[in-house]
Amino acid sequence: MTTSEVISLVQAIIWPTFALIVVFVFRRSLIKLLSAVEKRIDSGAEVTSTWVTFGAVPSNLKSPEGNAPVTDSHLALIHSSWRYPKKDAEYKRPMYTFHVVIQATDEVLDRIESVKYSLHPSYPNPIQIVTDRKSRFKLKELAWGESSVRAEIKIKEQEQTIKLSRYINLTQSGPRI
Template sequence: MKDWIPLITELIWPTLIGFLIWWNKKWFVEFLDIIKKRVEEGGEIQLGPAGFSVGNAPLLPASVNPDDMIDDGSELENSQDTIPDEPSSNAIADKILLSHRTAFWKIKNGRAYYKIFITTHADNQETKSKIQKVVYHLHPTFKNPRRVISSEENDFLLKTNGWGEFVVRAEVYLEDIDEPVKLNRYIDLNP
């Protein structure tokens, strides 16, 4: 029995990993199909201290297909507001920026979905205190592409989820200023 203990201890991890793959085989097959598709499309494979990545996530389409709509549960607003064209360029706009982070969420209908967190930052407390609300304009494939965040909590954080990369546009409304500050940020899905 003493001779078997090293063999058993060496087999525990491979057996556990094999069992987990078998238990989640549907998800694992979908995951491998996504990797295969990205490699076939010419995506680079990177492995390093930051993790493992295969190519980029797909770009969201220019035209909206009803099958591609992203329904993240947000309520639809009836608004005819236009999406801001170009980012603002002035002294106040230089003090405000957008940032984002993403995290893999799940695979749905053969697509990898990511949680997306977008925030607005100011370079000082005085500018931050003047922000009244932020209107985020997401890609048209979102069921509700216009999101208004009026809560200062977490730097006007917008939480959503999606499956493709896109440019988010934002209008930052400040007290005592008539025109909103317009910002853009490319949302990539590299976790």
């Protein structure tokens, strides 16, 4: 074996070994961090870990002042998901249900005319328009895999629509929204 081959071998071994040592030394903090991420995803509440804080579902969204237009800073797209085993046999795989709603003040929600949701093209009905203000323009769907949902929000008496998107992760038992 040549010297350069020995050096390459040592380099190939050192970084993974170093990474394993770091993981071992900081395992408690890493477990705490991963637990915080899991709790945040499952609950939607603010979770603090050693190195990072995961924010709560937006509750500090403001209404536009006066007759100012509604913008994406006045709205948020939030979701929750949970296992839905009643549909497993029908679809021959583990199924989940997810709900997506618009988070905003009542004044902003009152100004929304409709929300056009765009799902992955594999859905039988990938474009869905929701006009139900009382439900916060809720979209209800089944899923077997994670994907993104896009929302185009039409505001009454406002030409420009607002576009938001949300990555839909699937959890075992998310909160009902």
